[in-house]
Amino acid sequence: MKIAMIGTGYVGLVSGACFADFGHQVTCVDKDEAKIDALRRGEIPIFEPGLDALVASNVKAGRLDFATELTTAVGEADAVFIAVGTPSRRGDGHADLSYVHAAAREIAGALKGFTVVVTKSTVPVGTGDEVELLIREANPSADVVVASNPEFLREGAAIRDFKFPDRIVVGTDDERGRKVLGEIYRPLSLNAAPLMYTARRTAELIKYAANAFLATKITFINEIADLAEKVGADVQEVARGIGMDNRIGPKFLHAGPGFGGSCFPKDTRALVKIALDHDVPLRIVEAVLAVNDNRKRAMARKVSHALGGHIRGKTVAVLGLTFKPDTDDMREAPSIPLVTGLLDMGAKVRAFDPVGMEQARAELPDITYCDDAYACVEGADALVIVTEWVQFRALDLGRLKAAMKQPVVIDLRNIYRPEQMAAHGFVYESVGRGTS
Template sequence: MHIAMIGTGYVGLVSGACFADFGHQVTCVDKDEGKIAALLRGEIPIFEPGLDVLVATNVKAGRLKFTTDLTAPVAEADAVFIAVGTPSRRGDGHADLSYVYAAAREIAAVVQGFTVVITKSTVPVGTGDEVERLIREANPSADVAVASNPEFLREGAAIRDFKFPDRIVVGTMDERARKVLGDIYRPLSLNQAPLMFTGRRTAEMIKYAANAFLATKITFINEIADLSEKVGANVQEVARGIGLDNRIGTKFLHAGPGFGGSCFPKDTKALVKIALDHDVHLRIVEAVLAVNDNRKRAMARKVSSAYGGSLRGKTVAVLGLTFKPDTDDMRDAPSIPLVTGLLDMGAKVRAHDPVGMEMARRELPDIEYSDDPYLCARGADALVVVTEWAQYRALDLERLKNELAHPVVVDLRNVYRPEDMAAHGFIYDSIGRPPEAQG
C-alpha cells in the first residue's frame, strides 16, 4: 500500500515508521523545512526509544521517505493519514483544528483516484464530517472516503504499542475504506490485534473517553494518596489491593504529582468543551481537571513542609523534568508548576533530566541545569524526585547524602523504600505513605 502521512510529529513519525516496517511505502510530509532536512540527515526530532533505528532501517530499505511537498505522495496514495497537531486553543480549551482543516484542503487539491483520508490526530467528535465537507467543497469530483483511526500510543513505549496494540479502532461505514484499512493493518493479525470497526463519530469519541477515564484513575489514586497519609495507610498497598480486582486493574494507579503530557490535559479539556457545546456537564471530568491542577501547585508546598520552614534563599535540586520517563516531552509536565512554585517561594532551583533539559530550557529558562544528578544535588538544601527515570532508582544513596547540604529528599514518585532512606539518615517524604514510614 502507498501511504502519505501528513505531519511528522510524535504520532505521524512513529506511525509512518511502523507502517513502513510493515512493508508499506510511506512518505511523511511536513511543512517544517528544518524538521524534514533533519530527518533526511537521519536526525530524529523527538526522543523515543528505538525510533532512530526503525527510521534508519526503513529509509535504507526505500520504504520510508520525507518531503515538504504533499502533491506527489497524496496523488499516488491509497491512504492519506492526517497526523498534525491539535493543541488546546488559547483562551477556551477547545482543540485547535486549523492544521487539520488546512491539511484537508491541501489534500483535496491534489488527490487522484479512490483514496481513504484518515484522521489520526485526536479530534473532537464530528471533525471527520467537517473534513469530508471541506474536501468535497474544494474538489467535488474527489473520490474519497474519510475515516477516523485514533492512536493509543504511550510516549516511551510507542513502537511496542503500535505493533502490539490492545485494539485498533477504525471509524468508517464505507466498505472500500474498511478494506483499505484492513489491508494496512493486516500485518498485525499475527499478533491477534482486535480490529474494531465503528461509526466515525464513535471512533472519535472512543479516544477522548479513554484518555479521560485514565486521567480519572490517576486523579482518584492521588486523592486516595492524600487521605492515606492522613490516616496512616500506604497508598502503594491500597493501589495493589484494589488493582487486583480485575474490574479495576493495576494500571494508572500510581500516585504522584499529577498527570501531564501531550494527551491527558489537552484531551480532557477538549472533552469538557465538547460537552458544554452540547449543553452537557461532565462533572467528573471537570473535577479531574481541577484536582490535577491544584495537585501540581501543591507539590511546591510539600517540599517546603518537608524542609521544615522557609525556602527563601535555599537551593532545591530537582531530578526529572519531563512528564514521564523515556521521553523529552515537557508539555504540561508537573515539574513546571513545581519549579515555578519553588521560585515564587524564593528558592533557587537546580535541575537534571537525562534527555529533557533542552526542551525544559524553553519552559524554565530561569533555573540552573546540571549534566549529572550528583552535581545537581551538590550543596542543595533539599532534593525532589519528579520523574521516575530508571537511573534515579539506582543512585548511590550514601554519595547522594554526602552531596546534599541537608539530607532532605521529597520523593514524588515513591521511587525509594522508606526504610532504605531512613537507614541512610535522610529526612524523607513521599506520596501517600504514613508518616512513620517516611523516615
C-alpha cells in the same frame, strides 16, 4: 500499500515509521523544511526509544521517505493519514483544528483515484464530517472515504504500542474504507490485535473517553494518596489491592505529582468543551482537571513543608523534568508548576534530566541545569524526585547524602522505600506513605 502521512510530529513520525516497517510504502510530509532536511540526515526531532533505528532501517530499505510538498505522495496514495497537531486553543480549551482543516483542503486538490483520508490526530466528535465537507467542497469529483483511526500511543513505549496494540479502532461505515484500512493493519493479525470497526463519530469519541478515564484513575489515586498520608496507610499497597480487581486493573494507579504530557490535559479539556457545546456537563471530568491542577501547585508546598516551612534562600535539587520517563516532552509537565512555585517562594533550583533539559530551558529559564544527578544535589538543602527515570532508581545513597547540605528527600514518584532511606539517615517524604 502506498501511504501519505501528513505531519511528522510524534504521532505522524512513529506511525509512518511503523507502517513502513510493516512493508508499506510511506511518505511523511511536513511543511517545516528544516525538520524534513534533518529527517533525511537521520536526525530525529523527538526522543522516543528505538525510533531512530526504525526510521533509519526503513529509509535504507526504500520504504520510508520525507517530503515538504504533498501533491505527489497524496496523488499516489491508497490512504492519506492526517497526523497534524490539535493543540488546546488559547482562551477556551477547545481543540485547535486549523491545521487539520488546512491539511484537508490541501489534500483535496491532490487526490487522484479512490483514496481513504484518515484522521489520525485527536479531534473532536464530528471533525470527520467537517474534513469530508472541506474535501468535497474543494474537489467535488474526488472518489474519497474519510475515516477516523485514533492513536493510543504512550510516549516512551510508542513503537511497542503500535506493533502490539490493545485494539485498533477504525471509524467508517464504508466497506471500501474498511477494506483498505484492514489491509494496512493486516500485518498485525499475527499479534492477534483486535480490529474494531465503528461509526466515525464513535471512533472520535473513543479516543477522548479513553484519555479522560485514564486521567481520572490517576487523579483518583492521587486523592487516595493524600488520605493515606493522613490515616497512616500505604497508597502503593492500596493501589495494588484495588488493582488486583480485574474490573479496575493496576495501570494508572501510581500516586504522584499529577498527570501532564500532550494528551491527558489537552484531551480532557477538549472533552469538557465538546460536552458543554451539547449541553451535557461532565462534572467528574471537570473535577479531574481541577484536582490535577491543584495537585501540581501543591507539590511546591510539600517541599517547603519538608524543609520546615522555610525555603527562601535554600537550594532545591530537582531530578527529572519531563512529564514521564523515556521522552523529552515537557508539555504540561508537573515539574513546571513545581519549579515555578519553589522560585516564587524564594528557593534556588538546580535540575537534571537525562534527555529533557534542552526543552526545559524554554519553560524554566531561571534555574541552574546540571550535568548529572550528583552534580545536581551538590550542596542542596533538599532533593525532589519528579520523574521516575530508571537512572534515578538506584542512586548511591551514601554519595547522595555526602553531597547534600541537608539530607532531605521528597520522592514524588515513590521509587525508594521509606525504611531504606531512614537507614541511610535521610529525612524522607513520599506520596501517600507518610514521613520517616
